[in-house]
Amino acid sequence: MDGIAPEQVMVKNTRYTDSMANAAKTHDKPPRDRLMTAAQLFYSDGIRAVGVNRLLDEAQTPIMTLYRHFGSKEGLVEAYLIDRDQRLRAKFEREVERTGDTGRERVLAAFDFLGRLTADPEYRGCAFINVAVEMADPEHSFVDIAVAHKNFVREIFARYLTEAGLRHTEPLASQLLILMNGVFVSAQMHSNFKEAAAQARVAAEVLLDAALAAEANEQTGPESAAS
Numbered sequence: 001m002d003g004i005a006p007e008q009v010m011v012k013n014t015r016y017t018d019s020m021a022n023a024a025k026t027h028d029k030p031p032r033d034r035l036m037t038a039a040q041l042f043y044s045d046g047i048r049a050v051g052v053n054r055l056l057d058e059a060q061t062p063i064m065t066l067y068r069h070f071g072s073k074e075g076l077v078e079a080y081l082i083d084r085d086q087r088l089r090a091k092f093e094r095e096v097e098r099t100g101d102t103g104r105e106r107v108l109a110a111f112d113f114l115g116r117l118t119a120d121p122e123y124r125g126c127a128f129i130n131v132a133v134e135m136a137d138p139e140h141s142f143v144d145i146a147v148a149h150k151n152f153v154r155e156i157f158a159r160y161l162t163e164a165g166l167r168h169t170e171p172l173a174s175q176l177l178i179l180m181n182g183v184f185v186s187a188q189m190h191s192n193f194k195e196a197a198a199q200a201r202v203a204a205e206v207l208l209d210a211a212l213a214a215e216a217n218e219q220t221g222p223e224s225a226a227s
Contacts, residue, residue: 038058085128099112103164114180114200119194128145129181166208176207182200183197
């Protein structure tokens, strides 16, 4: 091996061994699981950019396995989005309710969770916003899944607002969702993602306190006027 240093050979051999080990580990999974793992490419690279051949190569499965389990690439996309939706719903509630005991604390903890989410090195934006933009069709079935996910977040905010003592949770629940969506997009476009989440948390606190104060004034107003 003229011109090749021993350490270069060792590095190449180590990379080859690691690659083989990762391939073996992937192949140990059931075919359906391998395809679902490969479907993460839809998030990192985009749905339209990832073709069937790349999915099959990544999953180390024949095309008939894709057809048998999902019917088509579109079926795999839908299964991936539903799975991601369910996982994020569970993670969101678990993380927020673990760090916040009261409704007010949980509203603010949602933005702390958002800050951690956008700080992930593999963050590529909100998968559901990305889908809605990429499909560019509000009637598309993938967009239906994205809308359902966002509706869930709004409903969770409404629940936390009720726990915080707010009788009328709209329009604040929708405003908080808009704030959250803004952080997702800002973190994708700019490097100051930590600042975006922190500023949204401040805005959420201001909006929540203002809504609570407004309702308190409504309840005490007539009594104050009578006295």
